[in-house]
Amino acid sequence: MTSTPTGLRSRLDPEPMPRRDFLGMASLVSTGAALLFALIGSMRLPKAAVLPLPARRFNVSLPESLPPGEPYSPPGRNVAVFRDGEGVFAVSLVCTHLGCIVKPTPTGFDCPCHGSRFGPDGSVLRGPAPTPLQWLMVKGKDGQYTVDESITVPQGTRVSV
Amino acid sequence: MRSDASFPTSSPAASPTPPPSGLATFRENLRQTPRRFRESILRGGRPTTDRSRSSFVFGNVFLHLHAVRTHRWSLRWAATWGLGIASLSAFLLTVITGVLLMFYYKPYPSVAYDSIKDIHFVVPTGRFMRNIHRWAANVMVVGVILHMARVFYTASYRAPREYNWVIGLGLLIVTLGLSFTGYLLPWDQLAYWAITIGANIAQSPREVTDALGITEWFDYGGLQKLLLLGSTEVGEEALIRFYLLHVMILPLVLVALLAVHFWRVRKDGGLAKPVDADRRLPPIEAGVYPVFTEAPAKTYQIAAIVAGRTPAVGHGPEQTVPSMPHLFYAELGVFMLTVAGCLALSLLSDAPLKELANPSVPENPAKAPWYFLGLQELVAFSAFMGGIGIPTIVILGLALIPFLDRERAGTGEWFGGPGGGRLVVEALVVGTLAAVAVEAFVIQFGWLREWFPQVPQLAVTAINPGTIITLIYAVYSLYLVKRYNSPRAGALGLFTCFLCGFVILTVIGTYFRGPNWGFYWSPADWPGH
Numbered sequence: 001m002t003s004t005p006t007g008l009r010s011r012l013d014p015e016p017m018p019r020r021d022f023l024g025m026a027s028l029v030s031t032g033a034a035l036l037f038a039l040i041g042s043m044r045l046p047k048a049a050v051l052p053l054p055a056r057r058f059n060v061s062l063p064e065s066l067p068p069g070e071p072y073s074p075p076g077r078n079v080a081v082f083r084d085g086e087g088v089f090a091v092s093l094v095c096t097h098l099g100c101i102v103k104p105t106p107t108g109f110d111c112p113c114h115g116s117r118f119g120p121d122g123s124v125l126r127g128p129a130p131t132p133l134q135w136l137m138v139k140g141k142d143g144q145y146t147v148d149e150s151i152t153v154p155q156g157t158r159v160s161v
Numbered sequence: 162m163r164s165d166a167s168f169p170t171s172s173p174a175a176s177p178t179p180p181p182s183g184l185a186t187f188r189e190n191l192r193q194t195p196r197r198f199r200e201s202i203l204r205g206g207r208p209t210t211d212r213s214r215s216s217f218v219f220g221n222v223f224l225h226l227h228a229v230r231t232h233r234w235s236l237r238w239a240a241t242w243g244l245g246i247a248s249l250s251a252f253l254l255t256v257i258t259g260v261l262l263m264f265y266y267k268p269y270p271s272v273a274y275d276s277i278k279d280i281h282f283v284v285p286t287g288r289f290m291r292n293i294h295r296w297a298a299n300v301m302v303v304g305v306i307l308h309m310a311r312v313f314y315t316a317s318y319r320a321p322r323e324y325n326w327v328i329g330l331g332l333l334i335v336t337l338g339l340s341f342t343g344y345l346l347p348w349d350q351l352a353y354w355a356i357t358i359g360a361n362i363a364q365s366p367r368e369v370t371d372a373l374g375i376t377e378w379f380d381y382g383g384l385q386k387l388l389l390l391g392s393t394e395v396g397e398e399a400l401i402r403f404y405l406l407h408v409m410i411l412p413l414v415l416v417a418l419l420a421v422h423f424w425r426v427r428k429d430g431g432l433a434k435p436v437d438a439d440r441r442l443p444p445i446e447a448g449v450y451p452v453f454t455e456a457p458a459k460t461y462q463i464a465a466i467v468a469g470r471t472p473a474v475g476h477g478p479e480q481t482v483p484s485m486p487h488l489f490y491a492e493l494g495v496f497m498l499t500v501a502g503c504l505a506l507s508l509l510s511d512a513p514l515k516e517l518a519n520p521s522v523p524e525n526p527a528k529a530p531w532y533f534l535g536l537q538e539l540v541a542f543s544a545f546m547g548g549i550g551i552p553t554i555v556i557l558g559l560a561l562i563p564f565l566d567r568e569r570a571g572t573g574e575w576f577g578g579p580g581g582g583r584l585v586v587e588a589l590v591v592g593t594l595a596a597v598a599v600e601a602f603v604i605q606f607g608w609l610r611e612w613f614p615q616v617p618q619l620a621v622t623a624i625n626p627g628t629i630i631t632l633i634y635a636v637y638s639l640y641l642v643k644r645y646n647s648p649r650a651g652a653l654g655l656f657t658c659f660l661c662g663f664v665i666l667t668v669i670g671t672y673f674r675g676p677n678w679g680f681y682w683s684p685a686d687w688p689g690h
Contacts, residue, residue, distance in 0.1 A: 046388055046391070046402075047384075047387060047388060048387070048391050048392065048398070051391075051392050051393060052391075052392055052396065052397065052398055053392060053393065053394065076521070078520075078521060097361075097540075097544055098357070098358045098361040098362060098365075098540065098544055099357045099358065099360070099361040100354065100357065100358070100523045100527065101520075101521060101522065101523050110677055111677065112523050112524070112525035112526060112527060112676060112677050112678075113354070113358060113523060113525075113526070113527045113678065114537075114540065114541040114678045115541060115677045115678035115679060123614075124610060124614065125610075125611075125614060126607065126610055126611045126614075127541075127610065128540070128541055128542055128543055128544060128610075128621075130368045130371065130372070130543075130544070130618040130621070130622075131371065131618070
């Protein structure tokens, strides 16, 4: 037991912590803290900093013969590009419910996985989808367009033909 | 018993004989080595007496999780139906066949599918091994669920076994996780779209954060999906992650939990039995259970005085029999039955493999493995509620049961407790009717989104057929608590309803859902493509 320099300690003073208790507590706390930080640090590793994704922007040339309201799906892209009287727009075909690929139909889009149904403008008609299909950024003119899947635009945004 | 008499024996009184030559000793020791090696394996000698049978159990690292003696109540078929051991046996089968499949499987998108085809068509016994792996995994899922039902209906989760019930729930979740992660590995259409759906369920908290408009700052769903897939889409990173989870992380977690689970069974006093189990057992027929085959001798020692329960306090050993051979032979029998069942199924039916994964064209309908089809039915109402909300509520409700039911009556008996079997039958009817009625209503009339297309998403998330069924079950079991004045009665109702809901939703998802997740009485009615 340690004592004060004068060698006197009042009964009312709190007990100083014994050396062994202090060392035990110190090792316990330092181990706990180290484990906690190691856990947080190793949880950081699986959260990728760079995502292995193909380019999200691609060029598309619309065929002259594409009738208004008919979808044009560039191969390998889950996007439908439309041309109507007001202009050109692109709708993502990824269902907003659980990521299945919706199928364009005469009445809009149908999802095969859980039965969501969307109107021609992508708004939800029925089923579990929480939000409308995304409209994607389109740039360009005269049949040559660039679609960017990473940028969404408000419903109804078109580029003039 | 070990005998190390030196060779040759010599008595001090005998005339002095020359000591044996070193070579003779060497030869004789060599000759005795096989016998001594055999004896050195079993520390207590051959298990022929009560005493050596005890040391057979506690002297063996693999067997000493068992008690030395087993109560006759626990050895009855009706006590367990061997379901826990059957699940463990199926798990062992998946481990062995899984390690074998790893010789050829390549977890990379461009070759994964081909390597499965190689295993199926080229690798010697590869197809058989893959079939066993698949069937044993299915048997394990069924076994774990039935085992949980057995423990619940015999009220075996009660104190001091609450903790082991919670560990058991953890084992159920890990078992389903192992099945789910294994599902992606063949990289076929089924795999690709099941994992796409699964990963988006992980992302579905966005359904709530989007509706609240806080996704920009707090995107928990996106984080979950990112951690699971290592990307925003199912691709090579996702395949490696699922492979890692399937062959390393989840098996390690499962084995750790299993160790705790078994150890607690032992430490919590073996299987739960009624207080008067000793009296209710019929007398032992002569020669059936040879007990005390030698004069009772000390078969154990008190290694330490410890606080708390020990397995045999307050009970005489009269109704116990040596675990070797009675328990171990029964366990071996269950193991062999499980193996035989899995092998027979593997010979009869091949594990499926659809066409190569195509990220542009989903299967229609895209169905998860059968034990997830109930969940798929729920997510068809709301992704977040069906995929995360309700499962969390169910798991929490199951975990709470042993802490809410502190009763004693009926422990260790089938359908024990107030209400008993009649209550279970009533709950079966209520649970089935509620699920069928709500489903029939939705299939006939649709739900909020069809009636009011502008309804806010939070309303659909909160009020959908899944939450309605859950609510009915919860209210019904609260009513049972009041009617029988007993939390156990409520638990009986809730668990039975949970099983009913699981079965009904799974059956609807499996047999009555067709293209675009529409309702069809039979696949013959599906529209052609």
